[in-house]
Amino acid sequence: MIVSSDWLFAHLDDPNIRIVDIRGRVEHTEPRYHAEPELYDKSHIPGAVFIDWTKDIVDLNDPIPVNIAPPEKFSELMSTLGISNDTIVVAYDDHNRMFSSRLAWALRYYGHTDGRILDGGFTGWVKEGKPVDSIIHTYEKKDFIAIPNPELKRNADEVEFRSSDTLLLDGRRPEVFAKGFIPGAINVPHTSLTNPETGKFLSKEELKVSFKNVGVDTDSPPEKIICYCNGGVSATVVITALGILGIENIPVYDGSWNEWGKDEKRPKSQLI
Missing domain, CATH: 3.40.250.10 (Rhodanese-like domain)
Known part of the structure; x- marks a missing residue:
């Protein structure tokens, strides 16, 4: 990749x-x-x-x-x-x-x-x-x-009614995530996966540490993972990082917070 x-x-x-x-x-x-x-x-x-x-x-x-x-x-x-x-x-x-x-x-x-x-x-x-x-x-x-390929994209209902063993990853910056996120999501800021000086992805070992720091064990990943962000874009940085670690075919919730955040029927959590 x-x-x-x-x-x-x-x-x-x-x-x-x-x-x-x-x-x-x-x-x-x-x-x-x-x-x-x-x-x-x-x-x-x-x-x-x-x-x-x-x-x-x-x-x-x-x-x-x-x-x-x-x-x-x-x-x-x-x-x-x-x-x-x-x-x-x-x-x-x-x-x-x-x-x-x-x-x-x-x-x-x-x-x-x-x-x-x-x-x-x-x-x-x-x-x-x-x-x-x-x-x-x-x-x-x-x-x-x-x-x-329907396996690579999810809609709002599929996210809301996902199985309990599904890992939901939010690729937004922490300050954006804190204002509102999908319940159960783990924040993996896309900026934590690259070197700010070179713009290159971290090494495999460094990526593992970045994921581990937020509670994600990439050595024993769950079978089901979904990534989202504001518009399904920065989420793909998380997907790329997972791909570098050999974890592939991860779907994106394409509507992401652009859709979820404006839908009064969807449950929401926040840190602030």
Whole structure:
């Protein structure tokens, strides 16, 4: 799931690899969700295409913000970018691997098995002296067939009425989690899983410690795990970290707190 900048640099000319710039940010005020195409236009990894995570891979007709795009829309986007079901996709961002992890999960959800994440993101790439350009790249259209895997996505009812042996992980920052969370959830802040100086994921042993610090034993994980956050995005950082530890096929509650927090019928807990 993770590739280094050295690996990607060595494969820049591989025709079966598509590099995706999916930089963006999340604000504390409305509008909360932003893509950053201006950064792509200014400078990006050679050969990269750009995906607007707030529009291109979400369902704009869904009242719940940033829920995943329907299969027809997702298929058309991937095809237009020259991505087939067999293309290796390497995504990068500069927001703690949130958006690249989200794209990797979305690809898996739609049956694509080789979505990867650039460790350290674009900032790490530049710091290491790797090349950039400002050429807007286009590619020959390919066939992408999106087939949803229901095992990788959960809805609100499935979360509320989950079995008692299901581990529910909330990937939000502690101060956000404290204001309101789904009862029974354990807070695994996505920022606790990466190195703040390099932007890279922690080592396997360090990841185990981060999970253990909040009461999650990744050496003997439960069979059932669900991850969520505000919009199903930072939750995928937790899923990526679990994947590094060999714990795979973890579903996302896609509506997350954007849906749950506004639904008066759903039970809620808070720490403050």
